[in-house]
Each structure stands twice: as structure tokens, then as C-alpha cells.
Amino acid sequence: MRLNTIQSGLFNLYDNIVFRSLNTLFGHAKKACFKRTIKTHKTLYNSLSHSGLIGVYLFINLKQLIMKGTLRLFLVLCITALSMTLVQAQERTYSGVVKGSDGQPIIGASVEVVGTTVGTSTGLDGDYTIKANQGSKIKYSFLGTKSVTVTAGGSTTINVTLEDDAMGLEEVVVQAFGTAKKKDLTGSVSSIDSKLISSQSNSTLSKALEGSIPGLQVSSVDGQPGTDMGIRIRGIGTASQNNANALIVIDGVPNTNSNVLATLNPKDVESITVLKDAASTALWGSRGANGVIMVTTKRGQQGKAKITFEGKWGINMIADNQPKLVRGVEDNYEMMWESIYNSVRYGSKELYTTNFSNPNMSHEDAALFASQHLFNYTGSTTAFTEKNRLYNWMYYDVPGANYVSTGTGDNRSATMMDAYLIDPATGKINTNARKLWDVDDWRDLAYKRRFRQEYTVTASGATDKTGYFLSAGYMSDPSYIANSHFERYNVRSNINTQVTKWLKAGLNMSYSRRSTQLQNGRYSSRNPGAMPQNVFSWVNRYNPMAPIYQRDEDGNLMYDTNGDKIVVRYLGQQYSPVGVVAPKYTGSSRTVGYDLQYQMDNSKTEYIQNDISTIGYVEAKFLKDFTFNARMSFDQTYGMRYIYLPKKYGESAGSEQGMMGRNYKQNNTINAQQTLTWAHDYGKHHIDVLAGHEFDWMNYQELNYKSSLSLIDGFDTFANFIYLNNGGTFSGIGGGEDQEALEGYFGRANYIYDNKYYLTASLRTDGSSKFKEMDKRWGVFWSVGGAWRISAENWMQSASSWLTDLKIRADYGVIGNQSGIGRYGGYQTWSYGATGYTTPGSYAPKGWKLTQGAAPNTALTWEKRKTVDVGLDFRLWDRFYGTLDWYQTNTTDMLLDAPISYAMSGQTSLLQNVGELRTRGFEFDLGVDIIKTPDILWSFAVNGAHYKVKMMKAPESMINQEDALHAKKWWYATADAWNATGGTGSGSSAAYRRWIGGDYYNLIAAKYMGVDKTTGLPLFGALVTESNQSKFPNAKVGEVVATTDYSEAYMFDQGDATPDLMGGFSTSFRWKDLDFSAQFAFQIGGKFFSQMYGNYLYNSGNLGSNTMSVELLGNTFNAENTNAKFPMMMSYPANGSADYLGGIRVSTGNTYSDLAMYSASYLSVKNITVGYSFPQKWMDKIGIGGIRVYASLDNMWLFCKNGIDPRNSITGGFDIGPMVYPMMRSCSLGVNVTF
Helix, strand or coil, rough: CCCHHHHHHHHHHHHHHHHHHHHHHHCHHHHHHHHHHHHHHHHHHHHHHCCCCHHHHHHHHHHHEEEEEEEEHHHHHHHHHHHHHHHHHEEEEEEEEEEEEECCCCCCEEECCCCCEEEECCCCEEEEEEEECCEEEEEEEEECCCCCCEECCCCCEEEEEEEHHHHCCCCCCCCCCCCEEECCCCCCCEEEEEHHCCCCCCHHHHHHCCCCCEEEEECCCCCCCCCCCCEEECCCCCCHHCCCCEEEEEEEEEEEECHHHHCCHHEEEEEEEEEECCHHHHHHHHHHHEEEEEEEECCCCCCCEEEEEEEEEEECCCCCCCCCCCCCHHHHHHHHHHHHHHHHHHCCCCCCCCCCCCCCCCCHHHHHHHHHHHCCCCCCCCCCCCCCCCCCCCCEEECEEEEECCHHHCEEEEEEECCCCCCCCCEECCCCCCCCCCCCHHHHHHCHHHHHHHHEEEEECCCCCCEEEEEEEEEEEEEECCCCCEEEEEEEEEEEEEECCCCCEEEHHHHHHEEECCCCCCCCCCCCCCCCCHHHHHHHHCCCCCCEECCCCCCCCCCCCCCCCCEEECCCCCCCCCCCCCCCCCCCCCCCCHHHHHHHHHEEEEEEECCCCCEEECCCCCCCEEEEEEEEEEEEEEEEEEEEEEECHHHHHHHCCCEEEEEEEEEEEEEEEEEEEEEEEECEEEEEEEEEEEEEEEEEEEEEEEEEECCCCCCCHHEEEEEECCCCCCCCCEEEEEEEEEECCCCEEEEEEEEEEEEEEEEEEEEEEECCCCCHHEEEEEEEEEEEEEEHHHHHHHHHHCEEEEEEEEEEEEEECCCCCCCCCCCEEEEEEEEEEECCCCEEEEEEEEECCCCCCCCCCCEEEEEEEEEEEEEECCEEEEEEEEEEEEEEEEEEEECHHHHHCCCCCCEEEEEEEEEEEEEEEEEEEEEEEECCEEEEEEEEEEEEEEEEEECCCCECCCCCCCCCCCCECCCCCCCCCCCCCCEEEEEEEECCCCCCCEEECCCEEEEECCCCEEEEEEEECCHHHHCCCCCCCCCCCCCCCCHHCCCEEECCCCCCEEEEEEEEEEEECCEEEEEEEEEEECCECCCHHHHCCCCHHCCCCCCCHHHHHHEEEEECCCCCEECCCCCCCCCCHHHCCCCCCCCCCCEEEEHHEEEEEEEEEEEEEEEEEEHHHHHHHCCCCCCEEEEEEEEEECCCCCCCCCCHCCCCCCCCCCCCCCCCCEEEEEEEEEE
16 A cells, blocks of 8 residues: 555656656647657556566667657656666565465465575465565475466565476485485385375374385284384395385484384374385495385475464274174074084094994984083083083073082083973074073173374474474374273474585484383283283183173172172182083183283283484585585484283282283484585586495393282382292393494485486495404495486477376396394304302302303305386376386395204204395386366375295205195295284294295195085095005095095195285365365285184184184084085084094194185275365464364275284284284374464
């Protein structure tokens, strides 16, 4: 308003001066004519002044004015124009909204006045405010879009739309020791949108990676919140999963914390970049052999200070894909009756057969016997000395029934006479029986909906010199079971400053405090199997007949003096007319009780961990083309594991009388990096060279303490436990300390010609403290790569209307790997300790002794991964875009435990560099913008990967098996457990068959071939050999026959555990201020063995003791159902082979049948989010930058077979326990406010 007034006044002055001049020069005759001319010029001036073209206007009219002899008038006009220009140069405040081509506001777009240090960035709704002189240039830019420059005019409102840049070619991505433009990459690099990360309700970033990046797999043994999933990039490139973990790099610094991604607040993350091939990982040397995940945290962006608050509240619950089990007592009674009936009528003392064709007794006699001895049959038809696996639970009142006591003491049970619970005529519940109560559902006790909450506050901004990003966060992520949760506090400060024109410095500091409560009490493993502390054993395995609460004789609930329901904890506590009743956990006694709720509330396995990270750097630019960067970091993770088991109830309630333990761990890492970069352009030629040095030092310390026999229950402190150094399997008093160091020198050179041809070469040499011998300590690794942008060629311009971009690239490199070598594998180690103690319980040693460790393995050297990658990047019609990659990796000098002579060495195997592995695969990453208008954007993306891992070389001493079904000799291998996911170990039994050229994870299992209709027993596939041909006289050697002789069952190849295709897809939709997104992950093919089904749910021989799958109902062999899927149920068979009659195993160890072998295919609905951003005009009225509200569903549905979760394992399932911890699903509401 003020400027308009000044302009109006100047024009009045202009009119007066001009018309006075006209009078003097020309008189009144020409005055009217010039008045019209002046009016025209005034109108043009108004128009041109807004566009900054006033100088052009004066120049055009100069000649006309001079030719008319109006020099005086021209001077007047010049003076006036100069006055108006000076007024125009005054500083004004401009504001507006920056939007993308989809019409949606762009957050964080850069707004700067060209030629000055003035700048800002857009807020949550794309809004900005900036001061500039009228006529100056204002530049608007954002990653992946084309920048726009506007001249500041008379209007103070400037709204700008930034169009997408084709493929985001100028996008800058993070790489090793720096950044690069996406268009200049020669390697395979993928990135994840930070919006997709922050939208999910995950306690660890690792879960957000599932299905997001082609070629990246994640695996978790269980659903424990706050623990990282194991990460594998492009398959396995070494003998064991534990040596194939991807390197995690945070803000340029490698981090070896086993749960590092759980320490980060997702709201602090700016980007995640995944490096997958030799060209992109070579500079990380041996640590990058298995791929690199680079996490970059946020920095302050230029502009006014911005404060944001995000709150998220939701509910956690158990995942929906749970096994369907026989939980009703009616079905369990009837199944037990049928098992007893089959056992006494058809049972045989001979193995591998029954008397189905020649029954032991009539149907009537067997039916009556089963009804009479429903509770006390244990294998004998004459002696009934104890209760069977129904454990005397009686839920019915049977009119007229007499219970004749059998057995003595706690083994007492009864024979039913005169009337029966199961009608002998039908094999079903007696219609006259009156049910007294229903069994309690243990799921209602164990599984609850828990409230989760998450908060983040950030403050960020930057001046022309200094930028800052500050954040504080809190997350509470409890599981659906009471004794499992995760809680995290985060603080981060990232400050960067331009000290001088040539010197820049920064400091990035973060702290997190994590509290992780595990459901198991004693063991460190997250996979406790069938321990009595395992909630899922209580719910899905133990004694399905047992209720939670005690009833009286009439079935009424019983209450204690406080009015609380009485829990059945002890043997014989519950009344039964049959005899002594065993509670849910049958290991209970009359003095030692178990109470799931009490154990969940009072047992404790809690990790309290503190993570401190400090990264500082200085960067100096000199001699125009040189940049020197020095970076130093210190990372420390320290914490305590607290163990407490109460003495009142649970596994420590016996002789231990409660136990406690402490395990202190501290990990310190120092990393120092120095790099020197030179870059220069020579016309169309660009060259840049980097040289650097890195040193990494790690120190690890551990201290243990344990004690038992507590005086006061529930009092978890040292003074309360008086039996020192006792406490079962928990680590004894003691500790240890380890150190490890790595040093590397590296270099990289890039050459680009005319933005069409690209060459890159990298070289790194690493020295590791793991190798004692200097000739093996240092390894040299390298890569070369090139790319050709075909679409930039002149002869391709005719296709430019549809071919936006097309680039092919290829690289090859050799990267080392030392992960499989122990810290001191090449050194002679010694240990010393006490020879004994002077008195029992005393810690005064009698003496000490020195013990020599294993002989040093000085022959070990680096594994070498030789990788070739060929890729294609394209974009069509500026709408459809994608990346295709084919790769092959050969790992030579692979570490294997090769058999050696025990007589010569005193050991049966030795780790040696004697193997070779080949991984070959294909990846794709595709996207399309389906609708792209100012108001609507709808996009879809899909990625996928296929790879196979083959064994290419192994020592002859290892290849020690052969048979008629295999053309090549082969060998057995045990299950490959992944410590990164808390696996319990590989076990001692074979899980895979391997041969040269065969699949590395080729699973084996006995072949279940249905039910033998002459015996009702399971049939297994047997391979006829010369040694067993006498058993199969009608078959030839090399043939496969079906037999009930499980001892002859052959372990057949089941196929590769690795899926045929894995990946994910997503879609996002925006309409004005409303947004929607959905993310999915999938697997197709592969194999997964379920130990839950193999050990328990299909094992009808343990009926009553364990819960059965509903698949057995009506689907087991009997005289009326000879086409059943499952064999005849037989309880306590006369030949004692109950474990082998269910068709699920043929011996001990991993000798299961393929009944429990499933496809590893699944579809996971990872996240669905719906959001709404309030209109900016509403926000302006209340002085807030923006508000967005949203609702999200996470891991809500998983579609797969039989309630299994193939995400638990990517090596076939043998590495996880039977009673696994199911994943969580969450539903949340959130709000994001910007001030």
C-alpha cells in the first residue's frame, strides 16, 4: 500500500514536470497530442515495472524522443524513471506456496534470492516467507524437480509449481565417503522414501525395509518389539548367515551394534540408501562385502526456524495368522477315546504294523474298554496304575457313573463303570452327560490389546552460515503379552556451520535409552522353545484340558479371601471324581506351582541399554578444486541385562527358591576417516578423484553375576539372594574383554564425458587384527564400472517424445570378507583359572593352572567375493520408470569346517578357505504415475528379486555320500541359524543336502506317502539299496517304495528354501488435501518347515499332553474313513513307537516328514495410511504452519499357510523353535503439527 502511494505521487510529479516542459517547448497546440502519448507511456510503465523491463522501455523510446528534439523531455523522463527504480529497489516481504506437479504442497523446498545469502525453506504446507528487493530473482528448487526462477515484482504473493525432473536425474544420493548425482551412478543403488519409513509403526527401522528394496530380505525369529531383524542383501555370499550380515552405516560411520536400527528414531531419518554391488560398496572394503545400508539423519535447512510435533497413539495386538487348534474338551475326549479304541483293538507289539486286518478284540469290546478306561489306559489292558494324558480332567456330570479308583498316590485315576462320558455305541459324548463348565480360553489371559504411544518434537532451521536440527523422541511399544515390551528415549543434535568461506564444520550427537523386556526368564535366546516361561507353550501346546481357574464339584468358580478367582497351580488342587488332576504345566507338583499370569507379571528378562554416538567433522576447500574432509566418531553402547525369577511360582520355585542375574556389556568404537577429493571440469570432460584413510577400533567388555535363594519374594536386589554364583543355566560370575581393529586405505576415480559416458574405478586395501601373519593381514579389493546414457545421444533425439531417459551400466569387482574368522583365530590363546577351592562355597582357590587353547589357525585368509552387475535404468513418457539388474557373485576361498584327521590333529574338523559359492540373480524396480494432475496424483510401484545360491566347490573329504537318486556325490549340512535374529543354534542334525552345483539351502525330509490301508499306519518313501533290498524283494535297487518301516525312510530333497520371487509393491493416492498409501511385501515359492506342526500339532501320539491341529478332526484313518489324510490315532501303542505313528517324524533330530513342510509364499499387508492436511488458509488464521492427521494399520494381515509365518526364517525354518513368538499388528492415530 505504501509503495503504491509513492508511485502515484511520483506520477503526479511526472505529469506536472512533463506538461510544463511541453508548454515551454511546443506551446499549447501540441499539448493534447503529447498528453495522449504520456498517458500511453504511463500505462506501459505500470505494466513493465512489474516485470522488471523498465530499462527496455526507456531504450525503445530514446530514439523517438531525441529525433523530436525533446532532449529536455528525455532527461526529465530519465530522472523520473531513476526515481521510480530506486523506489522499486526497496526490500519487500514475499510469500506464497510451492507445489509439485501433482498439486500437493512441497515440504522443505529451497527458496533463495539469487546472488545473495538470503534463503529459506517451505513449511509443512509448502508455505514460505522471504525478504527480497523488488526486481531481484528468487529461485525455487527441490530434490527431483526442475528449479524455477521468478522476478520479484509488485505483487507480494508468489505461488510456484515445480515440475518433476525426469527420473530425478539431479537427485543426490549418499554413497561411500560422500554423495553423487543419481545420473552419474555406475553401480546398483536403491533408496527408500523417508515418508514411507516414518508412516509405519515400527520400533526398528529394519522392519520398514521388508519389501521396500529389490534384493533385500529381512528375517526375524519372533515378534519381540525393539529388536532388529536380520538383513540379507542379494542372498548369502558365504557359508553361514552369521557371516553375511549387511553393514550398517549411519551418517558416514559404520556401526557394529547388533540392534543399531532399533536405536534410531525414524522421524530423525532423512534417507536410507542401499548399496548392492561392487562398484557401490568397494570403498567400504571387507565390511561392505555383504552389501551396505547407509542411513542419513536430518539436517537443518535454510530458512526460518521450524518446530514440529508428531504424536501417534495406537493399539498393539497379536497377528491374525494363528494356527487353528483343537481347544474344546469334547473333541479331546472323543479323540482320546478313538486313540484308546484303536490301540486295544488294532495294536501290535511288532514294529511297523498293526492288527487292523485281524483285530485283537471285537468292536463292541474295544468301544466299551475305551469308554471305561478313558482316563487310566496307558498301554496295558490289565494294569491301570496311573492316569493318562487327559490328566483326570472331568468337565461333566455323568448320571449313574461309578468311578472305581486305580493307581495310588498322585498317580491315582479311575475306571468308569455303569455309565460313561463317551457313549460306547457312538464314540461321542454321552447325551445324558451334563457339562458343568467350559474350559477357560488361555488366549484371553495371555493376549491383550496394549496401548502404544510415540512422540517426536523437532526444531530445525539455518542461516546463511549455520544449520541445526534438534529432536527429542519417546516411544512405548508394548507387546500383546504382558511380559514383553520396548521403550525408547531419543535425543539428537545435528549442527553444521560454515566457519569461513573455505572451512566447514559439524557435530552430530545422539543418545538413546532402550528398555527391552523379553518374555523368557532365564535364557538369553529370544527363541526359548518349550520352556515353562514361554507364553505360547502355555497357550498353544500344554495340556489343552486344563482351565485357568479352580472350580468346585458343581463347576462353580472358586474365590480366595480377597475375592479373586483361584488359579489352578498345583498338582491335585482341582477336584475331580476321577482322581488326582494335573494343572496346565504338568511339571507341577503339590509344592511347586506354576502360574502363567504371575510369571508374566513378576519374571523379568530386561535389557536396559544406552547408546551414545558423537560424530564430528571439518571440511576445507582449497586451491579451487580440492576438498579435504576429516571425520572422527565415538560410539558407545552400554547396558545391563536384568534377570529375575520369583520363588513363589514358576521354574525357579523349586530348590532354587528364586534367582537373579546381571549381565553388563559395553561396546566402544572409535572411527577416524580422512579423505581428499579433487574435481574439475574441462569443457565436456569431468574428472574427480578421491583418496582416503580409515581406522576403526572396537573394545568389548562383559561382566556376569548370578545368585539364588531369595528371602523375600518379589524383591529383585543383590542383598535378597544369599546363594552366590548359583542360578541354573545363567552365566556364572566372571567376565571378559575383547578388542579388534581394522585399517584401510582407499581411492576412487570418476570420469564423465558430456553426461553420456561414465567410468569409475575404486581400490581399497584393508588390514585386520584378526590375522596374525603380516602376509595375510592385508587384503586388496577393487572395482571398475561404466555407464552409457543412450538417451543423450543425438541419434536418439527422435525418440525424445517418449524416451525420457535410458542408461545401461555394468561393473565388476572383488571384495573381501573376514566375518567368519574369530577375533583371535590366528593367535595362540591361553586361559587360566582356579584348580579348586579350599572349602565348599568358598572362593579362595587351592591353586591355579594355565591352559593352552586350540592351535592357531594361521592359514586363514580373506574370503573373496567376485561380483559382476549389469543394469538398465529407464523412464518412458516421463511417467513410467524402472531399474533392471542382473548380477552374479562368486565367493572364492570360502570358509568351511572341513573334515580332518582326528589322529593327526585331535579334532575332527578345521576352518579352512576351501569352498566356493555362486549367487546369481535378477532384480527389478518399476513405477508408474497413473494419474498426475494438479489435484490428483496416483502412483504405483513394484519391486522384486530372484536369486539362487549354488555350491561350486568343497573339499573331497566333505563330499562323502552317494546314492542312486543323485548323479553326484553329496553331503549333509546342519541348519543355518542366524544369531542376528536370536536363533538358538543350528543343532546337530542334518537339515540340508548339498552337492557341487546344487542349491545351498536344499532342504531334506522324509516323504509322507499317505496311509497304508491295510494297517492304518503312515507310509514313508524308502530308497531301495543293496543293504535293504531283502525288505523289498519286489523292488529293484534305486527304486523308491512306500513302506510303514520308518527306519527305512529316506530323507528326500524338498527343494530350495529360498523363494523363487520376493519383493513388495505400494500405491499412493492424493486428492487435494487427502492422502492414502498402502505398502505390501510378498514371497512366492521357497520352503518352510514348521517345527510347531512337526513336533506337536500333528503329533497325535502325544494327544492330551499337547494341543492338536483341527486338521486332525475327522481326518484320521479308521474303518469308516480309510481315505483320511492322517494315520490312525493310537495312544500308548503296544510297540512303544507313538512318536513315529503320526506320520511326522521317522527318528530323532531333524528327521521329520514333509507333512510339516510348507510353501514359504506369503503376502503381508505392511501398512495402510489415510491422512488429511488442513487447508492452509485455516492454518494462517490461527498462526500455525500446518496440521496433518492420519490413521494407519501396520502388519494387519498376513496371508500364508496354516498359521505359519515364513518371515521368521529364510533358511527353511529348522533354525527356529516350535513355539515361536508371533508378530504384532497395530492400528494407530496420529497428528503432525508444524509451527
